[in-house]
Amino acid sequence: xxxxxxxxxxxxxxxxxxxxxxxxxxxxxxxxxxxxxxxxxxxxxxxxxxxxxxxxxxxxxxxxxxxxxxxxxxxxxxxxxxxxxxxxxxxxxxxxxxxxxxxxxxxxxxxxxxxxxxxxxxxxxxxxxxxxxxxxxxxxx
Amino acid sequence: xxxxxxxxxxxxxxxxxxxxxxxxxxxxxxxxxxxxxxxxxxxxxxxxxxxxxxxxxxxxxxxxxxxxxxxxxxxxxxxxxxxxxxxxxxxxxxxxxxxxxxxxxxxxxxxxxxxxxxxxxxxxxxxx
Amino acid sequence: xxxxxxxxxxxxxxxxxxxxxxxxxxxxxxxxxxxxxxxxxxxxxxxxxxxxxxxxxxxxxxxxxxxxxxxxxxxxxxxxxxxxxxxxxxxxxxxxxxxxxxxxxxx
Numbered sequence: 001x002x003x004x005x006x007x008x009x010x011x012x013x014x015x016x017x018x019x020x021x022x023x024x025x026x027x028x029x030x031x032x033x034x035x036x037x038x039x040x041x042x043x044x045x046x047x048x049x050x051x052x053x054x055x056x057x058x059x060x061x062x063x064x065x066x067x068x069x070x071x072x073x074x075x076x077x078x079x080x081x082x083x084x085x086x087x088x089x090x091x092x093x094x095x096x097x098x099x100x101x102x103x104x105x106x107x108x109x110x111x112x113x114x115x116x117x118x119x120x121x122x123x124x125x126x127x128x129x130x131x132x133x134x135x136x137x138x139x140x141x
Numbered sequence: 142x143x144x145x146x147x148x149x150x151x152x153x154x155x156x157x158x159x160x161x162x163x164x165x166x167x168x169x170x171x172x173x174x175x176x177x178x179x180x181x182x183x184x185x186x187x188x189x190x191x192x193x194x195x196x197x198x199x200x201x202x203x204x205x206x207x208x209x210x211x212x213x214x215x216x217x218x219x220x221x222x223x224x225x226x227x228x229x230x231x232x233x234x235x236x237x238x239x240x241x242x243x244x245x246x247x248x249x250x251x252x253x254x255x256x257x258x259x260x261x262x263x264x265x266x267x268x269x
Numbered sequence: 270x271x272x273x274x275x276x277x278x279x280x281x282x283x284x285x286x287x288x289x290x291x292x293x294x295x296x297x298x299x300x301x302x303x304x305x306x307x308x309x310x311x312x313x314x315x316x317x318x319x320x321x322x323x324x325x326x327x328x329x330x331x332x333x334x335x336x337x338x339x340x341x342x343x344x345x346x347x348x349x350x351x352x353x354x355x356x357x358x359x360x361x362x363x364x365x366x367x368x369x370x371x372x373x374x375x376x
Contacts, residue, residue, distance in 0.1 A: 003162050003163075003166055004162060004165065004166070006166065007165055007166045007169035007170070008169070010166075010169045010170050010173045011169050011172065011173055013173055014172065014173035014174070014175075017173075017176070018176070021176070049178075050174075050176055050177045050178070051177060052174050052177050052180055064166075066166045066167075066169050066170045066173075067170035067173065067174060067183075068170070068173050068174075069173045069174045069176075069177055114176065115176070117233065118172075118175045118176055118233070121172050121175065121233045121236070121237060122172050122173060124237060124240075125168065125169050125172050125236075125237070125240060128165070128240050128241070128244050129165055129169065129240075131244065132161075132162070132165060132244055132247055132248075135247060135248055135251045136158075136247075136251065138251065138255060139251060139254060139255050139258065141255065144324045144327060144328055145324075145327040145328060145330075145331050146327070147272075147323075147327065149327075150327045150330055150331060153330075153331060153334050154330070154334070157334050249333060249340050249343070250334070252344070253330045253333070253343065253347060256347045256351060259351070260350075260351055260354055263354070263355060263358065264354075264358070267358065267362065268355060268358035268359055268362060269362075
């Protein structure tokens with residue numbers, strides 16, 4: 001059942017993509033207070049950009065294909081840093097303000113939950129499709 | 142023998158199974174792209190004209206070939222879905238429901254087809 | 270398909286209608302009709318019931334596909350057709366074996 005296997009590949013691609021989204025959200029949360037990264041700047045929030053994976057190559061060859069998803073790129077959020085008045089902080093500027101990462105904890109949590117839900121849904125899809133393949137094979141019994 | 146021939150029934154069962162597979166493929170693609178900006182969910186729909194004809198399997202030829210897609214089904218964007226802020230309109234629950242139903246249809250058709258095959262094998266073995 | 274095989278069997282059985290099953294022990298399921306009825310009559314009745322149940326099963330399956338019928342009705346109809354067919358084949362086998370026994374008896 002190559003069409004069903006193509007469908008499983010599509011769902012599997014989503015598992016990868018959503019996992020990446022969770023990883024990035026976790027990284028953002030972990031670095032909420034990182035005022036100093038390798039380049040001397042505060043940590044910049046990162047975002048995963050997803051794109052549909054049309055498998056046009058396979059379709060052109062007449063092979064079965066399903067639309068999967070891929071991580072197009074991981075970008076840095078260019079929103080401005082937060083500023084907090086804390087003169088005693090080692091990274092405070094001349095006016096006593098510290099530039100903090102542009103990470104919003106509630107937003108990261110929402111993203112993580114969304115990614116987790118999508119992950120679960122795609123897992124359920126794989127399970128359903130796998131059962132269908134097993135049933136098809138039973139025709140020969 | 143009056144009524145539906147075995148050949149007609151087998152053809153109809155094959156068609157049902159093929160369409161169920163197509164539905165799973167479309168839904169899998171939708172679910173995979175639930176977080177892709179701008180993605181629009183797709184579904185497999187029957188050509189309603191053809192559906193009226195093929196719906197009465199009892200009177201038409203079982204191997205009726207269809208224009209615009211084998212088995213009279215086409216994949217197209219789902220209408221009437223709400224878009225979220227990123228332009229995506231995939232509804233997870235709807236897709237899971239579609240997949241559940243397609244799996245059920247497939248299972249039922251498979252069981253009937255398997256039973257038919259079993260009978261033929263029985264006949265070939267003359268019940269021994 | 271199975272039904273054609275049965276029809277062939279029936280035709281073969283018709284060719285030996287002169288043989289009666291008296292004492293041949295042709296199986297409990299045979300309708301106790303006229304004790305002199307031939308193998309062909311018996312098989313004929315069974316083939317008819319196979320035709321009927323197969324027809325009903327096919328109709329039920331088509332209804333299931335149309336969504337105008339229930340899945341359980343279809344499964345039940347299928348099982349009836351399968352059992353009727355299997356029963357008929359078994360009876361036919363027993364009848365053939367009884368016929369062979371009779372033919373082998375020295376006159």
